[in-house]
Amino acid sequence: MTQLTSLLRRWETLLLGILLAVVLFNIARSPFYLRIENLVNVFELSIEKIIVALVMTFIIINGEIDLSVASVMGLAACVVARLHADGVAMPLAVLVALLVGLACGAFNGFWVAYVGLPSLAVTLAGLIGYRGAARILLEDKSIGNFPDWFNALGQQPLIGPFPFALILFFVMLIAAIIILQRTAFGRYVYVIGNNKEVARYSGIQVQQVKMKLFIASGLIAALAGILLAARLGAVRGNTAEGFELDIITMVLLGGVSIFGGSGTLTGVALSILIILNLRNGMSLANITGNTQTGVIGALLILSVLLPNLAGQVRSLRNRARPASPALAQVSQGMETSGSSLRP
Amino acid sequence: MRALTRAIRPEQLREITLAMLIVVVVLFFSSQIQGYLSGRTFNRVTTSVAIIAVVAVGQTLVVLTRNIDLSVGSIVGFSAYFVGTRLANDNTISPPAAIAMSIGLGAAMGAINGALVAYGRVPSIIVTLGTLAIFRTILVDMSGARTVVVDALPQWLKDLPRTNLTQIGEVDLRLMFALAVLVVLLFQLVLVYLRFGRQLYAIGSNPEAARNAGLPVQRVVFIAFVLCGALAGLAGFMFLARFGTITVVAGQGMELQAVAAVVVGGVNIFGGSGSMIGAFLGATLIDLLEQSLIRWLRVSEFWRDALLGLLILLAVASDAIILNRLRQVWAQDSMTTGSRPAK
Amino acid sequence: MRPNLHFARSPIRLNVVTPESRGQAPILEMRRISKRFDATQALNDVSLTLYPGEVHALLGENGAGKSTLIKIMTGIHQPDAGQILLDGRPVQIHNAMHAQSLGIVAIYQEPMVFPDLTVAENIFIGHAERNPFMRWGQTYRKAREILALLDVKLDVRMPARGLTLAAQQAVEIAKAISLNARVLIMDEPTASLSAHEVEQLFKLVNTLRERGVAILFISHRLDEVFSIADRVTILRDGQWISTRPRNEVTSELAIREMVGREITDFFAKTPAVRRGELLLSVHNLGKAGAFAGISFDMYRGEVLGFAGLVGARRTDVGLALFGIEPADSGEIVFEGRPCVISSPQQAMQLGIAYVTEDRRQLGLSLPQSITANITLPLLRRYAAAFGLLNFKAEAETAERYKQQLSIRAPNVRVDVGKLSGGNQQKVMLAKWLNTKPKLLILDEPTRGIDVGAKAEVHHIINELAQQGIGIILISSDLPEVLGMSDRVLVMREGRQMGIFDRAEATQERVMAAALGQSPASDEARPAIQEVTL
Structure with a gap:
């Protein structure tokens, strides 16, 4: 098999090892860990993030990034809350919120796919702008008192001990794996992420693919935001703020290249499990949420730093790679998209 | 037209456009808002621009090398809080020592970023997304959620924000604003007249060629991050002086404001082009628009973020569309004239 | 074989004096160099000597070890065995910077320019200046001096963005001069240049030669090698095969030594014209800022060559037919139906395929x-x-x-x-x-590939034409385009200069048309004349 995929394989093996270590550590530390309630809880506390991480995986493999997801989550939640407070029927409110998410995604996608702006800049504007819209809707109020069925959606188990969101996540995970690995669309996502000019010269409709991805990202982020509102039972202007950090960390720790073109959902699924179990373990050990965030940040850096260092050690041992100057890729700096700013 | 487009370089064009835009904005609002054209408006804008301008200068250094520093907000907060605590505990610390402390602290944090990016070869967006969380975490853990209060600070610091360099009628030239302008001009000179400055452009322009030409790429990128951190540290000190009351969330979101200023200021998010003057004008325009719009529309401050997001998008879009068009003209121009080897 | 082509000829110097015979001391000697990468022996006991004022050609198929040798000379790789002598003294070259400071400079196929820096800065970027301050006046003045020396007219204050490849290469050579290069390595510098630009480049090379610089010249175009080199070294599979004065080397000999076998069909002769039915009619096709007035017919099973210098905009015509950069005026009739091609998807549906010239950036994932x-x-x-x-x-x-x-x-x-x-x-x-294309547009299909593979590609083209596929062959390799095509369309700066039948398409005529000189340009003035409707 080729080196690249075998490297990824090795990366996934490494993730599996880390996961086992974390799980074993948690089992040893806390008797509560293996209880089914706790295991469901492991997922439930971050369920919205991991749903969004799935679509973020597609976007980063495609060579783009969507920094606005957390703001879209917050905005969708605020739309539901505000409409509910204004007396709109809850199902309608949910529908409108989903449409708002879709519109946000389409807006991002339009600028990235059709105008050719760098997604980093566009979604940074979205991150700020959509959050701003959420704040306009709720100002500094907190709105709750949702109908029971809505709260139950986020808080009560649906089948067995599993709540709706968790079931949804697993269905989406399987669907995502199939789409990414087994369909033409998935292949396009990789090829475009790798080099979108090659895709264009192969007759692939690059703009459509990118547009679809951003629309999906907006829609799913909105769905996640609504689920978050249901689980929390109340919404504020800053709901879901900063979630993008966790979401991107999950994807990158899973071995997806920030430059696009490579990565697998298997890796992302493993990294999600690691992060969730780590957080759970830290919670069981009474480590505060703030410190947990710091640990996740460190994990994000280490997930890229360690393979680099390993690579450097290896290349020091045999300083011998015949690398042609044309082959040498920009290995540092951000090249998240082949921007039209740089023809 | 041809002659004109060839006489002006992209970043100069952007500076001129920004300056004209600022004039237009001022003229427009002075016709809409009574008493707009007053010393008070000037003072208000300069006071709030001063801090963000210093951060934006640092950010520009980093962005020029095709990197980004998202951790500056945390560095500002850390520096403000840490120095604030020290000053509150010991009022005898001299002003130079306090400033040196804040700059040194920022530089140290910038050095962590720089080392990871330049020598660890981790993409800057990952590193600084991580350190954004880590620095904040350390701050929160260290502080035990206590707040620095104004009253505990030494008198000279409390007086600093209202200290004027000169005063012309209603218009005050505040010391802090003068300091910011000094920093902008100093680093503009660095960009044009120091080899280091040119190397920043070279690296952002073509990283691979920079390595092949034997430029000290790693060192230059490292220094850019250290300087960026140091400037964020200085901004932290200014933040402390201005607000006095410092909580653990101080400076949060400042990274986005800085990136916005830089992007609006015409610094290419993919490196290689831009100027300090541009970034400064970008910061000024954003602040001016924010403050004016809030006064004009009588909208709440909750509109701020939404407007900011829109502004970034507009800046990037105009950049891409207008500059690409111009670059085509330039390219054609150089093909038909100037740049062909003589027969 | 066609050695010494007109279009690539530099002033012929009849009396080749080998540097050895002049009794000069060599600048750089590579002695019995070996280098191994994992399982591959990239170089095995290879020696090479460079004298001042000589152009030394290095020939070999891809993978023969040329690149490795260069990388050892420039300090990017360290040899496993062997010795490097500079001015007779053994040296160890630590890295590219060190090589530069020793006066060993390499120029690659793709020039390494900084688009956002000025031309002057690009020339001086590699200087390990101690002074932390830029001295702009001096930089500009020195840059102008060097460019004047090379007889190149460029505005040194312009950003390098948008320079033509040839201009970028001139900047690279100016850079080498500014570094006082004594050994200049040119790795396929002509691969992307038009014949005219090659001529310009060779003038620069001659200037450098006269100044006593030793030049190591690598090219896949034998005719160029024979027209510029003083001595020729051939490598094969990491082994040194021969080093000879140019006048002792023939193309046949060189090819035989490079591939280790006889290649009989180096330029495969196309079969006699076997015109099928009309496949494509292009009438007055144009695109603002790129090309205008392109008109031709082509038939199934025909190979229509597109000749011209770089900047002739042949690729743009190909991109227009494939819908990547659609044309904005004129008509396209494909298989008898008028059509507008505005996207690659449409072109593919019609049965048009375009094989790009840039494999790595545009062609392959x-x-x-x-x-x-x-x-x-x-x-x-x-x-x-x-x-x-x-x-x-x-x-x-x-x-x-x-x-x-x-x-x-x-x-x-x-x-x-x-x-x-x-x-x-x-x-x-x-x-x-x-x-399953009906029309296949091949853009520089043999650029940068070795002699053996080139012959295979030519075979494939012939076979496809036999199967009735219409082929547009865009190539800067004149012998190739003449040897492979049934007819040759010549372009110059976006204009069609004429279409020549195989019989009348001589190198002189095609070249003259590509350069915009008579007599071809007289015939071609009404650009539509070739259309037979």
């Missing part, structure tokens, strides 16, 4: 397998129930082409990026043949 690359344009056809891809069918397609085009790879799952240039070219051909 390098980290993906041979299979994935070949099936890419038609991927949706491989989707079965629920849109799931049929991996087996994909692999079968790839295997078929691997055999048909003899793509050399362990299996079809190998990443394309790991293949040699020639095999990558074949994968790209397979990718587009799989779309």
Whole structure:
């Protein structure tokens, strides 16, 4: 098999090892860990993030990034809350919120796919702008008192001990794996992420693919935001703020290249499990949420730093790679998209 | 037209456009808002621009090398809080020592970023997304959620924000604003007249060629991050002086404001082009628009973020569309004239 | 063989005086160098000597060890065994910077410019200046001086963005002079240049030679090598084969030594014109800022060559026909139906395929397998129930082409990026043949691939034409385009200068038309004249 995929394989093996270590550590530390309630809880506390991480995986493999997801989550939640407070029927409110998410995604996608702006800049504007819209809707109020069925959606188990969101996540995970690995669309996502000019010269409709991805990202982020509102039972202007950090960390720790073109959902699924179990373990050990965030940040850096260092050690041992100057890729700096700013 | 487009370089064009835009904005609002054209408006804008301008200068250094520093907000907060605590505990610390402390602290944090990016070869967006969380975490853990209060600070610091360099009628030239302008001009000179400055452009322009030409790429990128951190540290000190009351969330979101200023200021998010003057004008325009719009529309401050997001998008879009068009003209121009080897 | 082509000839210097015979001391000696990468012996006991004022050509197929040798000379790699002597003294070259400070400078095929820096800065960027301050006045003045020395007119204050390749190369050479290069390594500097620009480049090379610089010149174009080199060294499979004065080397000899076998059909003769029915009629096609007035007919089974210098905008015509950069005026009639081609999807539906000149940046997804690359344009056809891809069918397609085009790879799952240039070219051909094109546009299909692979590609082109596919062959390699085409369309700066039948397409005529000189340009003035409707 080729080196690249075998490297990824090795990366996934490494993730599996880390996961086992974390799980074993948690089992040893806390008797509560293996209880089914706790295991469901492991997922439930971050369920919205991991749903969004799935679509973020597609976007980063495609060579783009969507920094606005957390703001879209917050905005969708605020739309539901505000409409509910204004007396709109809850199902309608949910529908409108989903449409708002879709519109946000389409807006991002339009600028990235059709105008050719760098997604980093566009979604940074979205991150700020959509959050701003959420704040306009709720100002500094907190709105709750949702109908029971809505709260139950986020808080009560649906089948067995599993709540709706968790079931949804697993269905989406399987669907995502199939789409990414087994369909033409998935292949396009990789090829475009790798080099979108090659895709264009192969007759692939690059703009459509990118547009679809951003629309999906907006829609799913909105769905996640609504689920978050249901689980929390109340919404504020800053709901879901900063979630993008966790979401991107999950994807990158899973071995997806920030430059696009490579990565697998298997890796992302493993990294999600690691992060969730780590957080759970830290919670069981009474480590505060703030410190947990710091640990996740460190994990994000280490997930890229360690393979680099390993690579450097290896290349020091045999300083011998015949690398042609044309082959040498920009290995540092951000090249998240082949921007039209740089023809 | 041809002659004109060839006489002006992209970043100069952007500076001129920004300056004209600022004039237009001022003229427009002075016709809409009574008493707009007053010393008070000037003072208000300069006071709030001063801090963000210093951060934006640092950010520009980093962005020029095709990197980004998202951790500056945390560095500002850390520096403000840490120095604030020290000053509150010991009022005898001299002003130079306090400033040196804040700059040194920022530089140290910038050095962590720089080392990871330049020598660890981790993409800057990952590193600084991580350190954004880590620095904040350390701050929160260290502080035990206590707040620095104004009253505990030494008198000279409390007086600093209202200290004027000169005063012309209603218009005050505040010391802090003068300091910011000094920093902008100093680093503009660095960009044009120091080899280091040119190397920043070279690296952002073509990283691979920079390595092949034997430029000290790693060192230059490292220094850019250290300087960026140091400037964020200085901004932290200014933040402390201005607000006095410092909580653990101080400076949060400042990274986005800085990136916005830089992007609006015409610094290419993919490196290689831009100027300090541009970034400064970008910061000024954003602040001016924010403050004016809030006064004009009588909208709440909750509109701020939404407007900011829109502004970034507009800046990037105009950049891409207008500059690409111009670059085509330039390219054609150089093909038909100037740049062909003589027969 | 056609040695010493008119278009690439520099002033002929009849009395070749070898540096040895002048009794000069060599500048750089590579003695018995060996280098091993993992399983491959890249260089085995190779020696090379460079004298001041000589142009030394280095020939060899891809993988012969040329690049490795250069990289050892410039300090990028360290030799496992052997010795490097500079001015007779052994040296160890630590890195590229160190090589530069020793006066050893390399110029690559793709010039390394900084688009956002000025021309002057680009020239002086590599200088390890101690002074932390820029001295702009001095920089500009010195840059102007060096460019004047080379007789190159460039505005030194302009940003380098938008310079032509040739201008970029002039900047690279100016850079080398500014570094006081004593040994200049030119790695395929002409690969992307038009014949006219090659001539300019060779003038620069001659200037440098007269100044006593030793030049190591690497090119796949033998005629160029023979017109510029004083001595020729040939490598094969990491071994030194020969070093001879130029006048003792013939093309046949060089090719035999490079490939280690006789190549009889180096430029495969095309079969006699076998015109099928009319396939494509282009009438007065134009695109603002690129080309105008392009008119031609082409028939099934015909190879229509597109000749011209770089900047002739031949590729733009290809891109317009494939819908990447659609034309904005004129008519296209394909298989008797007028049509507008505004996207690659449309072009593909009509049966038009375009094989790009830039394999690495535009043609292939390098980290993906041979299979994935070949099936890419038609991927949706491989989707079965629920849109799931049929991996087996994909692999079968790839295997078929691997055999048909003899793509050399362990299996079809190998990443394309790991293949040699020639095999990558074949994968790209397979990718587009799989779309069953009626019209195949080949843009520089043999650029940068070795002699053996080149012959194979020529074979494939012939076979495809036999099968009735219409082929547009865009090539800067004049012997190739003349040897392969039934007719040759010549372009110059976006204009059609004429269409020549095989019989009348001599190098002189085609070249004259490409340069815009008589007599061809007289014939071509009404650009529509060739259209037979």
